[in-house]
Amino acid sequence: MTVRLREALREAADVPAYQVHERAVRTARRTRQRMAAGVAAVLVLVALVPLTVRxxxxxxxPAGSGGPAxxxxxxxxxxxxxxxxxxxxxxxxxxxxxxxxxxxxxxxxxxxxxxxxxxxxxxxxxxxxxxxxxxxxxxxxxxxxxxxxxxxxxxxxxxxxxxxxxxxxxxxxxxxxxxxxxxxxxxxxxxxxxxxxxxxxxxxxxxxxxxxxxxxxxxxxxxxxxxxxxxxxxxxxxxxxxxxxxxxxxxxxxxxxxxxxxxxxxxxxxxxxxxxxxxxxxxxxxxxxxxxxxxxxxxxxxxxxxxxxxxxxxxxxxxxxxxxxxxxxxxxxxxxxxxxxxxxxxxxxxxxxxxxxxxxxxxxxxxxxxxxxxxxxxxxxxxxxxxxxxxxxxxxxxxxxxxxxxxxxxxxxxxxxxxxxxxxxxxxxGGRFWWWAGLVALLLLGYVGIRWAVRRARAPRG
Amino acid sequence: MSETFHEFVAQRSPALSRTAYLLTGDHQLAEDLLQSALARTYRHWRRIRGGDPEAYVRRVMYHQQVSWWRRRRVVERLDPEPVERGGGDHGDSTVLRLSLLAALHRLTARQRAVVVLRFYEDLTEAQVAEALGCSLGTVKRHGHDALRRLRELVPDLVEATPERSIR
Structure with missing residues (x-):
């Protein structure tokens, strides 16, 4: 039987409530901002490279050298x-x-x-x-x-x-x-x-x-x-x-x-x-x-x-x-x-x-x-x-x-x-692949940005 | 459900704090664990507030604790001797409590999670398996190993009679 174990666990768990609400909210917001920034940076890079190339x-x-060959x-x-x-x-x-x-x-x-x-x-x-x-x-x-x-x-x-x-x-x-x-x-x-x-x-x-x-x-x-x-x-x-x-x-x-x-x-x-x-x-x-x-x-x-x-x-x-x-x-x-x-x-x-x-x-x-x-x-x-x-x-x-x-x-x-x-x-x-990848990345960036803005507006305040 | 995150935390913090403490055995770690789980819950609040957010927080805590345990690479040391015996005085609750906490430290994170879920939260093995995201057999094995070790470390806590499973 584990009656004593159960009782001991309840006794051992007699601790005050930890006041972590504010810290948890701050941590969550910080994490969300970091993730958004990271995703945005990656998407911008993916988008810019092919667009720049194409x-x-x-x-x-740019031509090679030496004329047609x-x-x-x-x-x-x-x-x-x-x-x-x-x-x-x-x-x-x-x-x-x-x-x-x-x-x-x-x-x-x-x-x-x-x-x-x-x-x-x-x-x-x-x-x-x-x-x-x-x-x-x-x-x-x-x-x-x-x-x-x-x-x-x-x-x-x-x-x-x-x-x-x-x-x-x-x-x-x-x-x-x-x-x-x-x-x-x-x-x-x-x-x-x-x-x-x-x-x-x-x-x-x-x-x-x-x-x-x-x-x-x-x-x-x-x-x-x-x-x-x-x-x-x-x-x-x-x-x-x-x-x-x-x-x-x-x-x-x-x-x-x-x-x-x-x-x-x-x-x-x-x-x-x-x-x-x-x-x-x-x-x-x-x-x-x-x-x-x-x-x-x-x-x-x-x-x-x-x-x-x-x-x-x-x-x-x-x-x-x-x-x-x-x-x-x-x-x-x-x-x-x-x-x-x-x-x-x-x-x-x-x-x-x-x-x-x-x-x-x-x-x-x-x-x-x-x-x-x-x-x-x-x-x-x-x-x-x-x-x-x-x-x-x-x-x-x-x-x-x-x-x-x-x-x-x-x-x-x-x-x-x-x-x-x-x-x-x-x-x-080839270049068309990168062009389309860049376009998709830009669309995703826009989507993520809008979603982030909407969620931020709706986020619980208290 | 119109409960705000703040209301949820205010109402459930005491219970969640107790679970966090049992999972970690340390006030500082328990605070960190609860804070981390609540931060993750906050990020997904819109999605989970209509369901069972408390279960979600607990699940996050269990997994987070296992993850931290692995990351810290805690070396398990099987002490052949009981760490601190409660002796024959079962009324000495403080001694028993300290013995339990010390013994829990000797368990792996997964074993401790099973102990907490099974004997503190009073979940069935099937519910524990679902909460931990593992198979029923895994829960049985961890539960069996945890009880065996607790029995070695604090014989007064766990009687020799086998625990009967409730699925």
Whole structure:
């Protein structure tokens, strides 16, 4: 039994009431004020840091040194990365990339986000296209890296969106073709003042068949100044498109035919619309090399695959006739689905995108296959940018990308600069994350402040 | 309930002071404990005044006392000898009271809380478990250990007959 214990406890507890009321109230108020001050300080810090970082005015972000250069690797966009039109403005880009890696697709479906890397430093931005759109084919970086041409609009009002990375504006370029249902960029002119665009137009009132139209559009007026090609839909219609360095001629591929049209040098074209100056056929294992297909000597470069292999090389042809002028003394690229020529560097080396095959792809890449299929996302595991130097035995890798980055495009200015810089892709979380975190922190701060004021007003006084 | 904090403290301070003293065994510590518990109660007064604020204060005191005990890292010393026997004179209440206080000092904070709740507040083991935020088994174990030690320290306080649990 514990009767004695109970009695003893009651006896032992015979103490006077402690007079602690006032001290308890003072302690509580002091604690509350300290907590409020602490929370406020934390919230203000969280709010100010990102706002300071992001709200740095409308100017460009601080530039790196040495001018535009190709980063030697690219990373994936971080969670909450700033968009291409966010402040601080990115300025000209060196590289854009797309694919199916984290950050380039939606959580559930494809939302076709492209990554954008600054010209002089590893500042990253993203731009949401809304659907799968490989860069270098359907999304194109302008020669100076300042603008990105992106397919946009609706089937009723197709357009190309010109995303300006310097002023953050997006300018629509409406389709120049009546009844067009889809418009895509196909090639930038060297001066960036005009753009070759590809339209898809219903071929009959029922809309059961379609034809393609390739046009050259002046960006300042938005009007088509030259019809380049039109015809039934075939693989590689107007892909790739390569302007000559002076911008007077443009080469493009339509199915198994390479055509050359005159687009500059005179106000009145010598030949009517949709009539090429020259054209020649190519075999199933070759094609126009890419946007850098014009050689400094006026020749035209084709990519061709060695028989029964996945080894690709560049060869030189006469743009008038397609006559083979011999292999270029550049190393071949092996183990790829194909290569795409970006341009030429000052040392005479060619810069190409090499597509490493997806091992699980059902297609065979050592057999004839359309060029547009060789760069399709499902057939590619990753890409690299290689330099093919004259006389070298093997290519030199100048840019690597994570797996599932499946397409890259490089600004012509960066290609021509010949510079490569050590990359330092961002990590952690991006500016948009911090901006939203700051906003939430400010709202919380306001809420806590109001609640504190209300509670103080209602607090017991006695 | 329209009771103000001041009214609550005025009415319940004596009882709360006694509990605080039993929990700490020291007037200064008891004052600090009660002040701390009341300060916390004041901060949450709007929320708890409609319920049972006294139970809230007691719960805060129990937990605060355990927390302080841990922070002070009181080293338990199991004295093999009774600290102060009440002897055969059960009428000497002062001696018994001092013996009890000294013996309570030898208990852990949790054990002492169980003793106070069970034998001073007269709560059931289930109510003690709820107040301390622990399991019934934990209360039983602490209660058993506390009584065993008290029996060793002050044999006259606790008879050998096992305590019957009331759940």
């Amino acid at each position: 709200g740095g005015g409308g100017g460009l972000a 190709l980063p030697d690797r690219i990373g994936l966009p971080v969670f909450g990365a700033l968009h291409a039109t966010d402040r601080p403005r990115l300025g000209p880009a060196s590289v854009i990339f797309s694919g199916q890696a984290r950050g380039l697709t939606g959580l559930i479906d494809e939302n076709g986000t492209i990554g954008v890397v600054g010209a002089e430093a590893d500042r990253y931005r993203t731009y949401r296209v809304g659907h799968e759109a490989p860069v270098g084919e359907q999304v194109l970086l302008s020669p100076d890296g300042r603008r990105i041409a992106v397919p946009g609009g609706t089937s009723e009002h197709p357009q190309v969106d010109l995303v300006d990375l310097v002023d953050g504006r997006v300018r629509p370029l409406p389709s120049p073709v009546a009844r067009s249902v889809l418009m895509e960029p196909a090639g930038w002119a060297p001066d960036g003042k005009s753009l070759v665009v590809r339209d898809v137009v219903p071929a009959n009132p029922e809309g059961s068949a379609y034809r393609n139209v390739l046009s050259l559009v002046w960006l300042d007026t938005g009007r088509a100044v030259r019809g380049l090609a039109q015809g039934v839909q075939v693989p590689s219609f107007g892909a790739p498109v390569a302007f000559s360095p002076d911008g007077a001629r443009v080469a493009y591929q339509i199915g198994d035919e390479v055509r050359v049209s005159q687009v500059g040098g005179t106000a009145d074209p010598i030949v009517p619309d949709f009539q090429p100056l020259f054209s020649f056929r190519v075999s199933s294992d070759e094609g126009l090399a890419g946007k850098g297909a014009w050689l400094p000597d006026g020749g035209l470069a084709l990519v061709s695959r060695d028989p029964e292999s996945t080894r690709w090389r560049l060869r030189r042809v006469d743009p008038r006739t397609g006559k083979d002028l011999g292999r270029l003394e550049l190393p071949a690229v092996s183990g790829v689905t194909t290569i795409r020529l970006l341009g030429w560097r000052p040392d005479g080396s060619a810069l190409v995108v090499a597509y490493r095959p997806e091992p699980n792809a059902p297609a065979r890449f050592d057999q004839p296959l359309e060029l547009d299929q060789r760069t399709a996302y499902g057939h590619v595991r990753s890409v690299r940018v290689l330099a093919l130097a004259p006389g070298a035995a093997t290519p030199t890798t100048v840019l690597t990308a994570p797996e599932q980055v499946l397409a890259v495009d490089v600004a012509d200015d960066v290609v021509r600069s010949g510079r490569v810089r050590d990359a330092d892709p961002p990590w952690g979380v």
